[in-house]
Amino acid sequence: MGEKVNPSRRSLIGWGGAGLALGAAVAGGAVAMAEAGGDADPVAADTGGAVPFHGAHQAGIATPVQDRLHFAAFDVKTDDRAEFVQLLKDWTAAARRMTAGKAVGEGAYGGLAEAPPDDTGEALGLKPSRLTLTIGFGPSLFGKFGLDGQRPAALVDLPGFPGDNLDAARTGGDLCVQACADDPQVAVHAIRNLARIGFGKVAIRWSQLGFGKTSSTTPDAQTPRNLMGFKDGTRNIAGTETDRLKKFVWSADGDGPAWMSGGSYLVARRIRMNIETWDRTSLQEQEDVFGRDKGEGAPVGKAKEHDAPFLKAMKPDAHVRLAHPDSNGGITILRRGYSFTDGTDGLGRLDAGLFFLAYMRDVRKGFIPLQRRLSASDALNEYIQHVGSAVFAVPPGVRDTDDWWGRALFSGSAKSSESAESAEGA
Numbered sequence: 001m002g003e004k005v006n007p008s009r010r011s012l013i014g015w016g017g018a019g020l021a022l023g024a025a026v027a028g029g030a031v032a033m034a035e036a037g038g039d040a041d042p043v044a045a046d047t048g049g050a051v052p053f054h055g056a057h058q059a060g061i062a063t064p065v066q067d068r069l070h071f072a073a074f075d076v077k078t079d080d081r082a083e084f085v086q087l088l089k090d091w092t093a094a095a096r097r098m099t100a101g102k103a104v105g106e107g108a109y110g111g112l113a114e115a116p117p118d119d120t121g122e123a124l125g126l127k128p129s130r131l132t133l134t135i136g137f138g139p140s141l142f143g144k145f146g147l148d149g150q151r152p153a154a155l156v157d158l159p160g161f162p163g164d165n166l167d168a169a170r171t172g173g174d175l176c177v178q179a180c181a182d183d184p185q186v187a188v189h190a191i192r193n194l195a196r197i198g199f200g201k202v203a204i205r206w207s208q209l210g211f212g213k214t215s216s217t218t219p220d221a222q223t224p225r226n227l228m229g230f231k232d233g234t235r236n237i238a239g240t241e242t243d244r245l246k247k248f249v250w251s252a253d254g255d256g257p258a259w260m261s262g263g264s265y266l267v268a269r270r271i272r273m274n275i276e277t278w279d280r281t282s283l284q285e286q287e288d289v290f291g292r293d294k295g296e297g298a299p300v301g302k303a304k305e306h307d308a309p310f311l312k313a314m315k316p317d318a319h320v321r322l323a324h325p326d327s328n329g330g331i332t333i334l335r336r337g338y339s340f341t342d343g344t345d346g347l348g349r350l351d352a353g354l355f356f357l358a359y360m361r362d363v364r365k366g367f368i369p370l371q372r373r374l375s376a377s378d379a380l381n382e383y384i385q386h387v388g389s390a391v392f393a394v395p396p397g398v399r400d401t402d403d404w405w406g407r408a409l410f411s412g413s414a415k416s417s418e419s420a421e422s423a424e425g426a
Contacts, residue, residue: 210338
């Protein structure tokens, strides 16, 4: 957008920084380069510094996974295309500033006393905390603004899976924003400000707070544990594994419409765990369900977590055995989900589980066949239930200060419409 960004008062005083769900997908790792939407400075990652906003891919995918999440799905309320495009530009400008640790616009104070401030102010004095903001477009968006011809074939509506009990109030959305940070207040501040900027044009359909990352994309990092107490994401794709990212995560030229080249596809699933039932299950059964031991995380018959699993030594319905790429024709996805607890269900049971987030090159070749296999016979199904669901096309990164979220989509569709109108006129 070419905006001139002046250092904020806070930056001048030292603001910045000196199923399938649960067990197996694919090998730890990641300090991705700036052009891959990751941290350029690993030291900054440890000190709450800023993750570069600009790059060939959006940050928040191959980026080292932060500790906290605020995810929001939005419904579009305007039917004015120009108004929506301006919103995307305004969101991009705000995201650029917030990920750098700066206030939105003119800030939270010091402006016209009779007008609301540009920033809500609750992140004043906090570090950038590795905040990343990642936008995605849902299937329902493409029926609006003349975008039908730009919907990628890979962005399919997810089918129903056995055992699903989806809540419509936690499902779908025209677009989404994934805010990840090491400070929960920084993540919430980001979503809050985008929602405020979008007032009257978009409205939050549903949102989810997450803590305790359940997968890692950083090499040699300790594998995190899910709420069932098991290490999760032992074999997740590493952000440094550029070849595997290219093969399994990034959309390539020729995969679909040109505007998606360098993007990815996101599946979000809210998976509730039957915590009370699980907590009364014997240790042996718990380990049989996963196919790994609970202490070390080693696969059945092995001594160390990262030892190659011998799948046939596991029970036929063990989660790791069913989810492993070797059992699924090599299907591989990048996971960066989070645990959640949202109070109780009114019956004395915790409303807790996994907010599953996975990125892939093609939903039809990634999540759908994998989840079909798991939902049919995974022993873990006794203890979990999918209660929310959404899928999004995640466009490539914002290249520079003149670029904005969704520019290739809306510029491309505008050109297509103009060409069609010219042809009709001829």
